[in-house]
Amino acid sequence: MQVMVIGSGYVGLVAAACFAEAGHRVLGVDVDAAKVEALRGGHSPIYEPGLDELLTKYLASGTLRFSTDLKEGVAEADAAFICVGTPQSEDGSADMKYVLAVAGQIGDAMALRAKDAKPLIVVDKSTVPVGTAARVHAEIASHTDRAFEVVSNPEFLREGSAIGDFLEPDRVVIGCRSDHAERVMKALYQPFLDRSGGKWFRMDPPSAELTKYAANAMLALRISFINEIANLAESVGADVDHVKTAIGADHRIGPAFLNPGPGFGGSCFPKDLQALLKVGREHGQPMMTLSATVEANRHQKQVLLRKVKAAFGVTPGVPAPLKGRRFALWGLAFKAETDDIRESMALELIDGLVNLGAEVVVHDFAAMEAVRAKIGDRVRYARTPLEACEGADALLIATEWAQYRQADLAAVAKALKARRIFDGRNLFRPEAMEQGGWTYHSLGRRPVEGK
Numbered sequence: 001m002q003v004m005v006i007g008s009g010y011v012g013l014v015a016a017a018c019f020a021e022a023g024h025r026v027l028g029v030d031v032d033a034a035k036v037e038a039l040r041g042g043h044s045p046i047y048e049p050g051l052d053e054l055l056t057k058y059l060a061s062g063t064l065r066f067s068t069d070l071k072e073g074v075a076e077a078d079a080a081f082i083c084v085g086t087p088q089s090e091d092g093s094a095d096m097k098y099v100l101a102v103a104g105q106i107g108d109a110m111a112l113r114a115k116d117a118k119p120l121i122v123v124d125k126s127t128v129p130v131g132t133a134a135r136v137h138a139e140i141a142s143h144t145d146r147a148f149e150v151v152s153n154p155e156f157l158r159e160g161s162a163i164g165d166f167l168e169p170d171r172v173v174i175g176c177r178s179d180h181a182e183r184v185m186k187a188l189y190q191p192f193l194d195r196s197g198g199k200w201f202r203m204d205p206p207s208a209e210l211t212k213y214a215a216n217a218m219l220a221l222r223i224s225f226i227n228e229i230a231n232l233a234e235s236v237g238a239d240v241d242h243v244k245t246a247i248g249a250d251h252r253i254g255p256a257f258l259n260p261g262p263g264f265g266g267s268c269f270p271k272d273l274q275a276l277l278k279v280g281r282e283h284g285q286p287m288m289t290l291s292a293t294v295e296a297n298r299h300q301k302q303v304l305l306r307k308v309k310a311a312f313g314v315t316p317g318v319p320a321p322l323k324g325r326r327f328a329l330w331g332l333a334f335k336a337e338t339d340d341i342r343e344s345m346a347l348e349l350i351d352g353l354v355n356l357g358a359e360v361v362v363h364d365f366a367a368m369e370a371v372r373a374k375i376g377d378r379v380r381y382a383r384t385p386l387e388a389c390e391g392a393d394a395l396l397i398a399t400e401w402a403q404y405r406q407a408d409l410a411a412v413a414k415a416l417k418a419r420r421i422f423d424g425r426n427l428f429r430p431e432a433m434e435q436g437g438w439t440y441h442s443l444g445r446r447p448v449e450g451k
């Protein structure tokens with residue numbers, strides 16, 4: 001199969017590399033000439049485990065190419081994936097200007113296809129509001145009379161495990177109206193389904209578009225729910241680890257995605273919730289559980305700051321109450337295995353601490369540069385996790401990098417001024433921390449007060 005992937009952001013790059021891995025010929029397109037140049041040299045602009053290796057391999061074999069010119073691929077392509085960004089507009093809706101601009105360009109380039117060529121399958125892979133397939137269809141049709149069909153094919157990959165998620169999907173969802181479109185999409189995805197035994201779902205485009213939003217909204221709701229249970233567990237003297245394991249054993253609930261955390265972030269959940277709320281408002285259907293999820297997450301993003309304030313006796317009205325205090329912060333990315341800091345709670349935590357007069361020394365395994373570019377010298381940057389702890393009054397943990405879980409706590413204790421950890425990811429067991437003489441505050445479990 002010949003595939004075009006338009007937009008070399010997260011989804012586009014991963015899709016391009018993985019389609020090449022499946023044996024298809026792929027042309028990746030991006031308007032950013034510098035990015036295309038870097039990609040031709042095998043340099044990915046994003047950090048994603050396994051991506052560079054795939055890019056290098058298939059650039060070398062020639063089955064993967066990059067260009068700034070969308071016209072290069074349209075004549076021969078079986079399918080063209082639209083993977084450009086849909087940033088959040090001020091009213092919360094997804095901004096469709098890039099998607100529609102690409103649709104217009106595809107329409108113009110359609111003249112390069114033979115008159116009797118099979119219909120080009122144009123695939124919406126960006127997360128787009130319900131009804132977008134119809135809008136994209138209308139836009140292309142206003143530029144050409146050649147045959148094409150617009151298909152919705154939402155992407156469910158997670159940052160940090162994007163390559164594995166794409167190569168071995170649980171399911172592939174296709175919203176289409178013809179058997180030809182389904183055949184093309186199946187030919188593209190069959191190698192992945194063969195690997196994973198994942199399920200194939202064909203439906204109409206609006207259902208596929210809604211599936212994507214519904215999946216993300218339900219996951220976000222689940223996280224907010226367990227976060228609230230964790231907060232309550234602390235107040236009533238229960239342990240969220242027991243609760244989540246026991247409720248997760250009910251096959252109707254399942255064990256995944258029940259880890260309390262410092263509030264969800266990233267490029268998807270916050271944006272998609274706002275977009276779905278907007279769709280609901282437009283159609284007179286209030287999405288009340290989603291409003292509550294957004295509210296609960298806003299509250300949760302302050303959870304570590306609340307704990308620090310309580311522990312250090314911060315009372316309202318006192319100026320700079322944390323002046324003279326230093327905090328080490330491990331983890332800046334919104335989750336492990338990514339350099340993405342979009343909507344990361346670490347940034348809110350930094351803001352809160354600095355506004356209270358504290359000094360913050362940060363460490364992350366991938367997101368240091370992103371934070372430096374955003375907030376500069378508002379914090380100090382440590383080269384190692386241990387260096388961040390030197391002379392600090394406490395260690396705060398915001399991201400669940402595996403290396404932090406394996407840290408040498410004896411060395412950490414030596415570096416810190418006091419054995420005190422506020423853990424937003426429940427990396428350690430309270431019993432072990434108690435034995436080590438730590439003061440240890442985690443989520444939804446009894447606090448440990450060191451001697």
Ligand code: UDX
Nearest residue numbers: 155156157158159257258259261264265266268334335
């Ligand atoms: C998410 C969806 O999982 C994916 O299917 C979709 O395509 C894009 O959005 P992603 O944003 O990469 O993927 O990250 P994910 O691993 O889902 O985590 C989202 C947020 O929830 C993170 O902030 C994470 O720390 C948090 N989280 C996740 C929890 O707090 N607890 C959990 O149990 C799981």
